[in-house]
Each structure stands twice: as C-alpha cells, then as structure tokens.
Amino acid sequence: MGSQCGLIILGNTGVGKSYLANILLDRDVFKHDCNPGSVTHATEFEDIHIGESNYSIFNIPGLIEADQQRIDLNKCEIHKAFQLRPNSIIIFVFGGGSGGRINDEDVIAFRSINKAYDFTRKSLLLFVNDLPNGRKSEYDGETKIRLETLLGKINN
Ligand SMILES: Nc1nc2c(ncn2[C@@H]2O[C@H](COP(=O)(O)OP(=O)(O)OP(=O)(O)O)[C@@H](O)[C@H]2O)c(=O)[nH]1
C-alpha cells in the first residue's frame, strides 16, 4: 500500500480541482460548487483504480494568489500527502475559462508553491481546465511554449 502512487491536485481556488478529481474518479465524491468563496477547506483523498494500478487522489484546498499563510498551509497539506504516498504526482490546474488565457494569478501560485516544494518534471502534470470547445489546433502547442516561458525553473 505504501508504494501506491498519489495524485495530488493543486491550483488556485475555483479552477476546478474537485470537479477534475470527480471526473478521474468517475464518481461525484468531492464537493464542487459555483461559490463566491473557496469550497474545499480540508484535504480529502479517495482510492482509484486506473488500468492495472491503484492511485490515491488527493483533493486539496485551493491556493490563494500571493497569500503566504495559504501557501504555508498548502505546503503542510502537500507534505502530509507525500508522507502517505511517497510516490506522488502533482497535477497543477490552471483555469482556462477566460478564452484559454493563462492567468497571472495561476502563474504566481504555481511559482510560489514550486519555490517551496521544488517539483520535478517527471512528477508534474500541468492541466488547463475549462477550455472552450472548438479551440484552434495550435492551442496546445502554443500553450506548452507559453507555460515553459512563464513558469520559471522546474527541476529535471
Ligand atoms: N462546465 C464546467 N464546469 C466546471 C469545470 N471545472 C469546474 N467547473 C465548475 O466550476 C466550479 C468550481 O469548481 P471546483 O471543483 O469547486 O473548484 P476547486 O478548484 O475545487 O475550488 P476550491 O475547492 O475552492 O479550491 C464548480 O461549480 C464546478 O462544477 C469544467 O471543466 N466545466
């Protein structure tokens, strides 16, 4: 069980972390809501089976841009998740709902948490959520280049 991989979902409040976790689980387990304030306030996790493997999916409270207290709290939550599942992958969620734009507040949150946690490329997955349908075929490639430029140093 200790070698089971964790999927730790991070990102600003409201980008759709709990919504995405439910899609991966294929069950409506984690509360997600249209709400003026943050919705998830404590870390929860559920086990999922994908292909031949079992994973634990961690639904973590949202980061809030440049809020050092929240970044510190999240650092603690990420630490606890890594203790439970040392082989964990970070899924960092960007909100793509504003016409696919990569928002400054998501970039700032990523940089703060990456500075605290030193993610490595092989354990990091970047996810742009809530994209409009029918976006141009170049969007994915252009976004990859833009994220490489905006996010700063990520360890190999
Ligand atoms: N249609 C649609 N709705 C989405 C999508 N992603 C998120 N939502 C909705 O957006 C709202 C916010 O999503 P949540 O999953 O609660 O956001 P969160 O990142 O978990 O937010 P916190 O728990 O506050 O950190 C909810 O009403 C979701 O149902 C998406 O890709 N498509």
Ligand SMILES: [Mg+2]
């Ligand atoms: Mg949530």
